[in-house]
Amino acid sequence: MGNGTKTLGQLGLTARGGREAHITGLAVDSRQVRDGFLFAALPGTRVHGGEFIQYALRMGAGAILTDAEGARIAADELGGSEAALVIAEDPRQALAFTAALWFGAQPETMIAVTGTNGKTSVASFVRHIWQELGHSAVNVGTTGVEGDWETPLAHTTPEPITLHRVLSQAAEAGVTHAAMEASSHGLAQRRLDGVHLRAAGFTNFTQDHLDYHASFEEYFDAKAGLFARVLPDDGAAVVNIADARGVDMAAIARARGQDVLTVGDVEGADIWLAAQRFDATGQEIRVVHEGVARQVRLKLIGGFQGENVLLAAGLVIACGAEPEDVFETLPALRTVRGRMQLAATRENGAAVFVDYAHTPDAVATAIQALRPHVMGRLVVIVGAGGDRDRSKRPLMGMAAAEHADLVIVTDDNPRSEDPAAIRAAVMEGAGEATEVGDRAEAILRGVDALGAGDALLICGKGHETGQIVGDVVYPFDDVEQASVAVAALDGRLP
Numbered sequence: 001m002g003n004g005t006k007t008l009g010q011l012g013l014t015a016r017g018g019r020e021a022h023i024t025g026l027a028v029d030s031r032q033v034r035d036g037f038l039f040a041a042l043p044g045t046r047v048h049g050g051e052f053i054q055y056a057l058r059m060g061a062g063a064i065l066t067d068a069e070g071a072r073i074a075a076d077e078l079g080g081s082e083a084a085l086v087i088a089e090d091p092r093q094a095l096a097f098t099a100a101l102w103f104g105a106q107p108e109t110m111i112a113v114t115g116t117n118g119k120t121s122v123a124s125f126v127r128h129i130w131q132e133l134g135h136s137a138v139n140v141g142t143t144g145v146e147g148d149w150e151t152p153l154a155h156t157t158p159e160p161i162t163l164h165r166v167l168s169q170a171a172e173a174g175v176t177h178a179a180m181e182a183s184s185h186g187l188a189q190r191r192l193d194g195v196h197l198r199a200a201g202f203t204n205f206t207q208d209h210l211d212y213h214a215s216f217e218e219y220f221d222a223k224a225g226l227f228a229r230v231l232p233d234d235g236a237a238v239v240n241i242a243d244a245r246g247v248d249m250a251a252i253a254r255a256r257g258q259d260v261l262t263v264g265d266v267e268g269a270d271i272w273l274a275a276q277r278f279d280a281t282g283q284e285i286r287v288v289h290e291g292v293a294r295q296v297r298l299k300l301i302g303g304f305q306g307e308n309v310l311l312a313a314g315l316v317i318a319c320g321a322e323p324e325d326v327f328e329t330l331p332a333l334r335t336v337r338g339r340m341q342l343a344a345t346r347e348n349g350a351a352v353f354v355d356y357a358h359t360p361d362a363v364a365t366a367i368q369a370l371r372p373h374v375m376g377r378l379v380v381i382v383g384a385g386g387d388r389d390r391s392k393r394p395l396m397g398m399a400a401a402e403h404a405d406l407v408i409v410t411d412d413n414p415r416s417e418d419p420a421a422i423r424a425a426v427m428e429g430a431g432e433a434t435e436v437g438d439r440a441e442a443i444l445r446g447v448d449a450l451g452a453g454d455a456l457l458i459c460g461k462g463h464e465t466g467q468i469v470g471d472v473v474y475p476f477d478d479v480e481q482a483s484v485a486v487a488a489l490d491g492r493l494p
C-alpha cells in the first residue's frame with residue numbers, strides 16, 4: 001500500500017494478550033491479503049468474514065480484526081497461529097478508524113450529506129461553491145471523486161479502505177475541502193466513521209433501499225447515524241426542514257449539542273427559500289438569510305434544485321464562509337451530469353431531459369419539477385433496475401402515469417433478472433403506458449412523439465454510461481442516445 005508499516009498501537013488497535021504486529025496493509029477481502037496485512041473479517045449479509053480467516057492466514061495475514069463471532073468461527077486456526085487477534089464489538093467501525101489512521105491525511109474541511117434524494121447534487125454544488133471561493137475542492141460519491149482531483153469510484157460511499165485511500169491522495173494533491181455523500185448502506189456499515197466532519201447535511205427522506213434495510217425506521221436510523229454518531233458534538237448540522245423527517249433530524253442534532261442551521265421553503269428557516277419563478281432555461285429564487293432578502297438566478301431546472309442549492313450554501317456557510325460571498329457564487333452552479341440535464345433539443349424547440357430519478361418519489365418529483373418549465377405535453381420514459389428493491393417497481397410506474405401525459409416503460413439495468421418481468425411489474429402501476437423493451441428504441445419513440453412546446457424526460461440512468469444485462473455492461477448513455485434520436489428524426493448528423 002506504499003505506506004511502510006504501522007504497529008497495531010499506531011492504528012489504535014489492541015490485540016488479545018497485548019500482542020504487537022507490524023502491519024503492511026489492510027484488506028476486507030481475504031483474496032486481497034498479502035504478507036503482513038491486517039485482515040478485517042466482518043459480519044456480512046451473506047456470510048461472516050470469519051469463514052475466510054483460515055485463507056487470510058495462509059496468505060500471510062499478520063493480524064485479524066473481527067468480532068466475537070468471527071473469532072469463534074476460526075477458533076482452531078487462530079489458536080495455532082502467530083497472527084495478532086483484535087476482537088472489536090463493532091469491527092466495521094474499528095476498521096473505519098484504523099483505515100483513517102493508516103492513510104493519515106484527509107482534507108482539512110470536510111462535510112457529508114445524507115438523505116434519499118439530492119446527495120450527489122448537494123455534494124457537487126458544495127464543491128463548486130468552494131472552488132468559486134478559491135479553495136481546492138472535491139466531491140466524493142455516486143459520480144466518483146470530481147473536482148480538483150479526480151478518480152472513478154464503484155460505490156457512493158466506498159468502504160473505509162478505499163475511502164481513506166482517495167481522501168489521503170486528494171489531500172496530498174493539495175485538496176483542502178471535500179464534500180461527500182453518505183449513503184444509508186455506508187452509514188449502516190460505518191464506512192465513514194473515521195472521517196473528520198465539520199458539518200453534515202440532510203436533504204429528505206422517502207422510500208428506497210427496502211431491499212437492504214429491514215424497515216422504514218431502520219432506514220431512517222441508518223441516516224440519522226450521520227448526526228447521532230459520525231458528526232462530532234462541535235460540528236454543524238444543516239437540515240432541510242421542509243421535509244417532515246428533517247424536523248426529527250434537527251432534534252437529533254440539537255440533542256447532541258450540534259449547531260443547527262435550518263434550510264427550506266418554510267418561513268422561519270435560517271436560510272428561507274421564500275419564492276421561486278421558473279422559465280425555459282432555469283429559475284429565479286428569493287432567499288432570506290439573517291433578515292436580508294436576495295434574488296438569485298439559477299441556471300438549473302426543477303424546484304428541488306433550489307432546495308439543494310440552499311442546503312449546499314448552508315453547508316459552506318456552516319464551515320465558516322461569509323454568507324454574502326457564498327450567495328454571490330450561486331449563479332455559476334451547473335447541474336450534475338444526468339440530473340435534469342438538457343440532453344438535446346428538436347428543431348421544433350421540444351427539449352429532451354435526462355434524470356437519474358430511480359425511486360417512486362424521485363420520478364414524481366422530477367416530472368412535477370419539470371412541468372413549470374414546459375408549455376406543452378410531457379412524455380416520460382421510465383424503467384427499474386434488477387436486483388434492487390422490487391416493491392418500488394409498480395410505484396414508479398404509477399408515479400409516471402399520474403404525473404406525465406404519455407408514458408413509455410423500458411429496461412433500466414436488468415442485472416441478473418428477466419427484463420420482461422421487471423417491465424411487467426412497472427407496467428402494473430403504469431396504466432395506459434406503452435412498453436418498449438429496447439431502451440434506445442424507447443428513446444427514439446419518445447423523441448418522435450414530441451411536438452412544438454413538448455418535452456421528454458428520460459428517467460433512471462442519469463450519468464450512467466453502461467447498461468448492465470446479466471454480467472455484461474453494454475455501452476449506453478441516455479444523453480448520447482437522446483442526441484442520436486433527435487438527429488435521426490430531424491435529419492441532421494448527431
Ligand SMILES: CC(=O)N[C@H]1[C@@H](OP(=O)(O)OP(=O)(O)OC[C@H]2O[C@@H](n3ccc(=O)[nH]c3=O)[C@H](O)[C@@H]2O)O[C@H](CO)[C@@H](O)[C@@H]1O[C@H](C)C(=O)N[C@@H](C)C(=O)N[C@H](CCC(=O)O)C(=O)O
Nearest residue numbers: 028029030042044045046047049052155156157159183185
Ligand atoms: C449489501 C452491501 O452493502 N454489501 C457490502 C458488505 O458485503 P456483504 O455483507 O454482502 O459481504 P458478504 O458477501 O456477506 O461477505 C462477508 C465478508 O466476507 C468477505 N469475503 C467474502 C468472500 C471471500 O472470498 N473473502 C472474504 O473475505 C467480504 O469482503 C465481506 O467483508 O460488506 C462489503 C465489505 O465492507 C461491501 O463491499 C459490500 O458492498 C457491496 C459491494 C455493495 O454492492 N454494496 C452496495 C449495495 C452499496 O453499498 N450501495 C450504496 C448505496 C447505493 C445507493 O445509494 O443507491 C453505496 O454507498 O454505494
Ligand SMILES: Nc1ncnc2c1ncn2[C@@H]1O[C@H](COP(=O)(O)OP(=O)(O)OP(=O)(O)O)[C@@H](O)[C@H]1O
Nearest residue numbers: 116117118119120121142304355356357362365366
Ligand atoms: N431535493 C430533492 N428532492 C427530491 N428529489 C430530488 C432532490 N434532489 C434530486 N432529486 C431527484 O433525485 C434524483 C437523484 O439525485 P441525486 O443524484 O442528487 O441524489 P442522490 O441522493 O445522490 O441519489 P443516489 O441515492 O442514487 O446516490 C435526481 O435525478 C432527481 O430526480
Ligand SMILES: N[C@H](CCC[C@H](N)C(=O)O)C(=O)O
Nearest residue numbers: 358384385388412413460461
Ligand atoms: N446506485 C443505485 C442507483 C441505480 C439506478 C438504476 N439505474 C438502477 O440500475 O437501478 C443502485 O444501484 O441501486
Ligand SMILES: [Mg+2]
Nearest residue numbers: 119120142156
Ligand atoms: Mg448519489
